[in-house]
Amino acid sequence: MTIRLTDVHKTYRVGEVANHVLQGVSCTIEAGDYVALMGASGSGKSTLLNIIGGLDTDFDGEVTVCGQVLKRMGDRELSRFRNRTVSFVFQQFHLLPHLPVVDNVMMPSWFDPDRSQLDLHDRARQVLAQVGLAHKAGSTANHLSGGEKQRVAIARAIFNAPQVLLCDEPTGALDSKTGDMVMQVFEELHAKTRDMTLIMVTHAESIAQRCRRIIRISDGAILSGDA
Amino acid sequence: MSLWRTIWAVWGNIRRNRRSFVMASVGLVVGVATGTFFVALGAGVQTKVLNRIYPVNQIEVEPKTVGLMGIREQVLSNDRLGKEMVREFSALPGVTRVYPKLRSKLQARLWGGKSLFGYDARTEAFFDGLDAALLAPELRQVERVEEKRRRRALKRRRTVVCKRDEDCPLGQGCEAETCVDTEYWKRFEHRGIQVPCDAGKTGDAFCPPGTTCSAGVCSTACSGAGTCGAGEACVVDPLCTSPGATGADSERTCAKVCRPSCTPAEGCADAHLTCVATSGGESVCAPTECRLADPRRQLSDRPSDWRGEVVGVCGNGVPWGDPACEFTTCPRGTYCAGRSITHKVGFCEQPVPVLLSPFLIEIFNSSVAESLGLQRLDGVDTLLGFQFRLLFGDSYFADDLPTEVQAAKRAEIVGFSNKALDFGVTMPIDYVRAINARYKGREAAKQFSTFILETEGNEDVAGLIAAVEERGFQLARKSSDARKAADLLFILTAIFAFISIVIAAVAAVNIANTFLMIIAERRYEIGIMRAVGATRADIRRLIIFEAVSLGVFGGAVGELVSFGLSRVVNHLATDHLEVAISKPDDFFVYEPAMLAGAIGIAVLFCIVGALVPAQRAATTDPAVVLTS
Ligand SMILES: Nc1ncnc2c1ncn2[C@@H]1O[C@H](COP(=O)(O)OP(=O)(O)OP(=O)(O)O)[C@@H](O)[C@H]1O
Numbered sequence: 001m002t003i004r005l006t007d008v009h010k011t012y013r014v015g016e017v018a019n020h021v022l023q024g025v026s027c028t029i030e031a032g033d034y035v036a037l038m039g040a041s042g043s044g045k046s047t048l049l050n051i052i053g054g055l056d057t058d059f060d061g062e063v064t065v066c067g068q069v070l071k072r073m074g075d076r077e078l079s080r081f082r083n084r085t086v087s088f089v090f091q092q093f094h095l096l097p098h099l100p101v102v103d104n105v106m107m108p109s110w111f112d113p114d115r116s117q118l119d120l121h122d123r124a125r126q127v128l129a130q131v132g133l134a135h136k137a138g139s140t141a142n143h144l145s146g147g148e149k150q151r152v153a154i155a156r157a158i159f160n161a162p163q164v165l166l167c168d169e170p171t172g173a174l175d176s177k178t179g180d181m182v183m184q185v186f187e188e189l190h191a192k193t194r195d196m197t198l199i200m201v202t203h204a205e206s207i208a209q210r211c212r213r214i215i216r217i218s219d220g221a222i223l224s225g226d227a
Numbered sequence: 228m229s230l231w232r233t234i235w236a237v238w239g240n241i242r243r244n245r246r247s248f249v250m251a252s253v254g255l256v257v258g259v260a261t262g263t264f265f266v267a268l269g270a271g272v273q274t275k276v277l278n279r280i281y282p283v284n285q286i287e288v289e290p291k292t293v294g295l296m297g298i299r300e301q302v303l304s305n306d307r308l309g310k311e312m313v314r315e316f317s318a319l320p321g322v323t324r325v326y327p328k329l330r331s332k333l334q335a336r337l338w339g340g341k342s343l344f345g346y347d348a349r350t351e352a353f354f355d356g357l358d359a360a361l362l363a364p365e366l367r368q369v370e371r372v373e374e375k376r377r378r379r380a381l382k383r384r385r386t387v388v389c390k391r392d393e394d395c396p397l398g399q400g401c402e403a404e405t406c407v408d409t410e411y412w413k414r415f416e417h418r419g420i421q422v423p424c425d426a427g428k429t430g431d432a433f434c435p436p437g438t439t440c441s442a443g444v445c446s447t448a449c450s451g452a453g454t455c456g457a458g459e460a461c462v463v464d465p466l467c468t469s470p471g472a473t474g475a476d477s478e479r480t481c482a483k484v485c486r487p488s489c490t491p492a493e494g495c496a497d498a499h500l501t502c503v504a505t506s507g508g509e510s511v512c513a514p515t516e517c518r519l520a521d522p523r524r525q526l527s528d529r530p531s532d533w534r535g536e537v538v539g540v541c542g543n544g545v546p547w548g549d550p551a552c553e554f555t556t557c558p559r560g561t562y563c564a565g566r567s568i569t570h571k572v573g574f575c576e577q578p579v580p581v582l583l584s585p586f587l588i589e590i591f592n593s594s595v596a597e598s599l600g601l602q603r604l605d606g607v608d609t610l611l612g613f614q615f616r617l618l619f620g621d622s623y624f625a626d627d628l629p630t631e632v633q634a635a636k637r638a639e640i641v642g643f644s645n646k647a648l649d650f651g652v653t654m655p656i657d658y659v660r661a662i663n664a665r666y667k668g669r670e671a672a673k674q675f676s677t678f679i680l681e682t683e684g685n686e687d688v689a690g691l692i693a694a695v696e697e698r699g700f701q702l703a704r705k706s707s708d709a710r711k712a713a714d715l716l717f718i719l720t721a722i723f724a725f726i727s728i729v730i731a732a733v734a735a736v737n738i739a740n741t742f743l744m745i746i747a748e749r750r751y752e753i754g755i756m757r758a759v760g761a762t763r764a765d766i767r768r769l770i771i772f773e774a775v776s777l778g779v780f781g782g783a784v785g786e787l788v789s790f791g792l793s794r795v796v797n798h799l800a801t802d803h804l805e806v807a808i809s810k811p812d813d814f815f816v817y818e819p820a821m822l823a824g825a826i827g828i829a830v831l832f833c834i835v836g837a838l839v840p841a842q843r844a845a846t847t848d849p850a851v852v853l854t855s
């Protein structure tokens with residue numbers, strides 16, 4: 001199995017007020033699964049995703065991703081984990097607007113000392129072709145449309161061939177037509193790379209239905225879908 | 228993150244934030260510009276102005292004096308100021324050479340300058356003597372000898388073969404049997420003046436140390452072969468048997484004296500000497516006796532008046548005393564100097580080479596020339612070779628000596644030196660020794676007034692001053708002034724350097740602020756970099772590298788500004804500063820170490836300014852930034 005959460009608790013403290021967002025979340029997700037994560041706004045979906053992705057280590061409980069126990073990792077190891085093992089796609093794309101598309105896609109390689117510099121461009125073109133944007137490689141990122149930006153973000157996310165792809169409402173900022181196109185990209189990806197686990201936060205039931213499995217979260221705990 | 232990747236990313240960031248980058252660097256540029264400007268100016272003034280007046284590795288010391296009821300009394304006894312003291316100083320640790328200085332101890336006047344000003348200027352003359360060897364390098368530099376030679380080498384001229392200066396055209400002299408342009412610095416050496424004496428009355432008491440009274444003049448005595456210097460012979464004074472009668476019989480005491488050897492065919496190198504055969508059959512160079520129609524002609528302005536006529540030789544070869552004798556004048560470059568201003572007879576002598584202080588010219592130009600309606604002097608070249616008269620024993624201030632001992636000598640300006648007397652002239656020390664002996668007795672010629680001590684480097688000087696003070700000496704005014712000026716300059720430079728560092732420190736606060744702003748703008752970027760694998764150290768390094776670039780950029784621009792400013796100041800100084808000779812072309816010294824240091828300090832301040840922003844950037848929580 002790829003991901004295992006055991007009794008995960010997360011509390012945000014803002015001044016005196018404590019917000020128990022996650023109250024004992026436990027679940028496992030197998031390798032190669034394609035999971036939709038659903039729940040009301042503020043139910044802690046993004047929080048959970050950040051914990052799985054190693055962006056947030058300030059939680060209680062145990063999280064194991066691809067055999068790595070996140071609680072025990074230091075900044076260096078965590079950074080490496082985010083670089084090689086998991087990847088994020090955000091609702092707001094978060095590209096570096098001043099850089100060309102190809103440099104945005106290659107960004108993970110900046111922080112990857114083992115990477116041979118020679119095949120970077122080939123790899124960038126390859127992943128851009130995968131998201132159908134080979135022709136945009138030279139454009140500057142902020143000249144792209146929203147759908148294109150999100151596809152570049154996906155290309156960036158799969159550049160280092162991660163084992164887990166974490167998507168936080170990837171279509172949330174797009175209209176339904178372009179959102180559909182982006183979803184198609186995900187489906188192709190899932191079909192092609194069978195062992196890559198895909199977790200997608202979404203509010204749209206229609207999108208969730210396209211996934212293999214739906215996990216619903218409510219009041220800080222998993223409601224259903226842990227089958 | 229690899230170094231190249233970091234540099235590439237930093238470069239991209241700088242390009243994106245050009246404006247804030249430039250704004251942040253303004254304070255730094257100002258700081259570095261002021262700092263390097265004043266440090267370079269301080270270094271320039273030290274090496275190009277102060278060191279020329281008084282080199283850092285030289286001090287001048289004089290006997291300590293104490294005030295006693297308004298009169299300053301010397302602590303040391305006079306007999307401590309002789310040669311032994313030179314030896315004692317030479318033995319002090321760190322001292323490489325000792326140059327004694329001798330001041331004139333009698334009243335004198337000088338006048339001349341008709342060809343320059345239109346009428347004769349007259350003034351009291353003060354003079355002192357210095358070892359010629361000490362001054363040669365400085366004289367060459369001021370005369371720009373190397374430049375002269377290079378210019379001369381460019382326009383190749385026909386070489387004229389010669390034996391002595393007279394064989395050459397005007398403005399040239401004989402050297403290694405060819406005529407070459409006159410280089411005045413070479414003339415600053417002792418060529419000898421004849422010191423009259425009266426063996427019957429005073430013996431050797433008024434002859435310079437090491438000389439004896441023979442045939443009415445002081446000469447170096449000897450006892451036999453080998454007691455004279457190289458190239459000299461010990462002979463019965465040829466003046467005793469010379470056909471011209473120079474003085475009373477009582478002056479005709481004959482001694483054996485040292486004279487340079489010569490051959491009648493070659494003659495003597497010095498224009499004022501004549502090669503004569505002695506009774507012993509040897510040929511030696513002896514002073515050339517001459518006489519004047521009227522002793523007052525010595526004070527005349529016309530060269531024909533003071534050339535005189537040579538005694539003992541007829542131009543047409545007939546024996547001396549023959550009525551058909553055609554008289555010859557003193558050779559070119561010499562004049563007939565009477566034994567005193569009342570004597571008709573004397574010797575052909577070369578003018579006394581003297582040096583002036585550049586300050587004298589500056590003072591002349593800035594105040595004297597204007598108030599007296601005289602022409603300003605333009606630099607060195609107009610005055611080189613200029614001649615005037617010195618009258619020993621005559622004074623505006625003190626009582627005159629009897630006219631029969633007053634003597635007139637011609638003097639020729641051969642150079643400028645900052646070690647020369649500020650108000651007066653400086654000549655090779657042997658002249659002063661001879662003149663002091665002539666008028667004040669042998670003892671007055673033995674005691675030096677001050678000593679210039681030369682050391683290996685500046686480091687030795689402080690200890691040396693202490694050692695010298697223990698021996699009853701103190702720094703001479705000019706030397707202590709130089710040290711005070713150097714200290715003051717150092718303090719001023721330090722103050723300005725400190726101010727510039729304060730400016731840079733304030734700039735660092737500004738830089739910190741700018742960086743805080745920049746990282747706030749870039750927080751998504753930083754978050755995404757963290758999300759795709761950047762460590763905290765990667766982020767910190769990006770910011771620090773950016774700060775380093777800012778430091779290098781601000782430092783380099785500051786230095787360029789400073790350098791540009793220095794050119795402007797130099798230009799203004801050339802146009803508007805009213806000093807003639809001690810003014811350098813460039814008042815600034817930019818040393819590579821100083822430039823590197825300034826950039827180093829700029830970088831350091833940038834790093835300090837960027838530390839807090841870098842830390843804040845590194846600890847940005849990507850989860851918060853990216854999911855809100
Ligand atoms: N950095 C934070 N500090 C304090 N509270 C936070 C922080 N991040 C999230 N929260 C709170 O935690 C709760 C869960 O937030 P989270 O972003 O995980 O919800 P979500 O399910 O992703 O909601 P949405 O569907 O609106 O994106 C919310 O109530 C939110 O206010």
Ligand SMILES: [Mg+2]
Pocket residue numbers: 045046047168854
């Ligand atoms: Mg969310």
